Amino acid sequence: MSDIADRVKKIVVEHLSVEEDKVTENASFIDDLGADSLDTVELVMAFEEEFGIEIPDDAAETIQTFGDAVKFITEAS
Amino acid sequence: MRRVVVTGLGMVSPLACGTEETWSRLLAGESGAGTIQRFDASHLATSYACEVPLGDGSNGTFNPDDWMSPKERRKVDDFILFGMAAADQAVRDAGWTPEDEEDRLRTGVLIGSGIGGLSSIADTAVLLKEKGPRRVSPFFIPGSLINLISGQVSIRYGFKGPNHAVVTACSTGAHAIGDAARLIQWGDADVMVAGGAEAAICEIGIAGFNACKALSTKRGDDPEHASRPYDADRDGFVMGEGAGVVVLEDYEHAKARGAKIYAEILGYGLSGDAYHITAPAEDGDGGYRAMVAALKRAGIAPDAVDYINAHGTSTMADTIELGAVERLLGDKAGMATMSSTKSSIGHLLGAAGAVEAIFSILAIRDQVAPPTINLDTPAVTPKLNLAANAKHEREVNVVLSNSFGFGGTNASLVMGKVSD
Numbered sequence: 001m002s003d004i005a006d007r008v009k010k011i012v013v014e015h016l017s018v019e020e021d022k023v024t025e026n027a028s029f030i031d032d033l034g035a036d037s038l039d040t041v042e043l044v045m046a047f048e049e050e051f052g053i054e055i056p057d058d059a060a061e062t063i064q065t066f067g068d069a070v071k072f073i074t075e076a077s
Numbered sequence: 078m079r080r081v082v083v084t085g086l087g088m089v090s091p092l093a094c095g096t097e098e099t100w101s102r103l104l105a106g107e108s109g110a111g112t113i114q115r116f117d118a119s120h121l122a123t124s125y126a127c128e129v130p131l132g133d134g135s136n137g138t139f140n141p142d143d144w145m146s147p148k149e150r151r152k153v154d155d156f157i158l159f160g161m162a163a164a165d166q167a168v169r170d171a172g173w174t175p176e177d178e179e180d181r182l183r184t185g186v187l188i189g190s191g192i193g194g195l196s197s198i199a200d201t202a203v204l205l206k207e208k209g210p211r212r213v214s215p216f217f218i219p220g221s222l223i224n225l226i227s228g229q230v231s232i233r234y235g236f237k238g239p240n241h242a243v244v245t246a247c248s249t250g251a252h253a254i255g256d257a258a259r260l261i262q263w264g265d266a267d268v269m270v271a272g273g274a275e276a277a278i279c280e281i282g283i284a285g286f287n288a289c290k291a292l293s294t295k296r297g298d299d300p301e302h303a304s305r306p307y308d309a310d311r312d313g314f315v316m317g318e319g320a321g322v323v324v325l326e327d328y329e330h331a332k333a334r335g336a337k338i339y340a341e342i343l344g345y346g347l348s349g350d351a352y353h354i355t356a357p358a359e360d361g362d363g364g365y366r367a368m369v370a371a372l373k374r375a376g377i378a379p380d381a382v383d384y385i386n387a388h389g390t391s392t393m394a395d396t397i398e399l400g401a402v403e404r405l406l407g408d409k410a411g412m413a414t415m416s417s418t419k420s421s422i423g424h425l426l427g428a429a430g431a432v433e434a435i436f437s438i439l440a441i442r443d444q445v446a447p448p449t450i451n452l453d454t455p456a457v458t459p460k461l462n463l464a465a466n467a468k469h470e471r472e473v474n475v476v477l478s479n480s481f482g483f484g485g486t487n488a489s490l491v492m493g494k495v496s497d
Contacts, residue, residue: 015151038152038216041215042216045215054211
């Protein structure tokens with residue numbers, strides 16, 4: 001797994017208090033990992049902070065799964 | 078009007094997490110004061126306070142994990158965490174965690190705070206300045222708002238009745254209990270979870286009260302003796318933190334389910350000073366009128382009051398309240414016992430009135446007045462017994478609990494043994 005994926009997973013595990021093995025490629029933050037809409041806002045903020053990027057609101061809405069997040073950040077970094 | 082009784086108690090205090098742990102330490106004359114541990118306060122005029130003892134939950138310590146999951150806790154200020162812990166204790170003590178929808182519709186929550194998420198607001202202001210608005214957490218507002226204890230409690234237990242909060246500085250806890258009792262009397266709810274919480278021991282909180290010249294400053298080397306109500310050598314209050322929550326219930330409702338009943342809320346009085354933003358009127362008239370109103374509502378003569386839990390903050394205002402109580406009791410002042418439990422736990426601000434109402438209820442249960450510790454040389458010669466430095470075992474049937482707040486807002490609660 002890439003360095004980016006590891007770092008994203010660490011953030012997800014910390015913020016949503018979920019087991020690491022639940023954070024799979026297609027795991028949806030809301031449907032599978034117990035996040036609500038405010039949690040997803042905070043997750044995106046944490047990604048921005050960790051990777052020094054800006055994720056516009058319309059792009060943030062497309063980040064629904066762990067895989068979406070890794071893909072977006074890999075392309076943006 | 079329906080009668081209202083107390084059927085559950087919950088508390089997080091500087092002496093301990095838990096009502097009974099706190100009460101036994103209070104009766105033993107312990108102090109919850111010490112040098113501030115949570116942050117470096119050495120640059121402030123006051124470097125000590127009464128902090129909630131953190132730990133693994135054993136021996137009366139407060140373990141945050143016992144009350145909210147790490148995920149939920151990260152989203153709220155500590156005043157909400159303390160409030161949730163006290164509320165959880167209270168509803169379990171009352172045996173009132175109903176699954177039935179009608180029971181939930183008839184149960185409300187009214188828990189306030191004097192200041193709310195002060196440290197969260199301060200921290201977020203710094204973050205905003207340093208990193209910009211995009212770094213402000215979506216949980217900042219719902220984690221700082223005062224009514225969010227009531228919101229969180231209702232969500233956890235499914236309580237769908239009145240959901241409300243009081244904000245009246247240091248009278249908050251007493252107003253919350255009094256107002257909640259009235260909601261039951263008027264039939265808006267059968268059960269109310271009511272009280273106050275505070276967590277203002279932070280840099281901006283200490284600095285702010287220091288600026289008001291309200292806090293004790295001269296006992297950095299001896300914090301345990303800094304909170305000394307009525308003593309000639311007192312120099313301001315010592316800030317405390319924590320929460321007190323009670324379960325109030327319609328008397329018939331409590332009887333019908335066989336609930337354990339601690340006491341009855343007999344009277345509640347409110348008044349305003351219309352005098353000064355931080356100081357009480359010299360003649361104590363505001364407090365006096367609140368006490369008179371509470372006793373009138375209770376239909377009880379002043380000379381029937383056995384124990385008074387004073388507001389008594391360890392400031393110059395102590396003797397003003399003392400004078401007002403002596404005026405109220407008249408010739409019978411010598412028969413009553415009054416103490417300030419703030420001598421042990423400091424001033425819990427918005428939680429004070431609720432925590433002290435609980436102490437007053439336990440005074441009835443155990444027939445004992447808790448002590449005013451650190452009272453070595455009274456500033457004036459009191460007509461009342463102030464339970465100086467030792468608990469006072471005596472008959473306690475009727476209690477009065479006073480709370481006075483900045484802005485000149487006063488509340489008095491009269492509570493007593495339940496009789497048929």
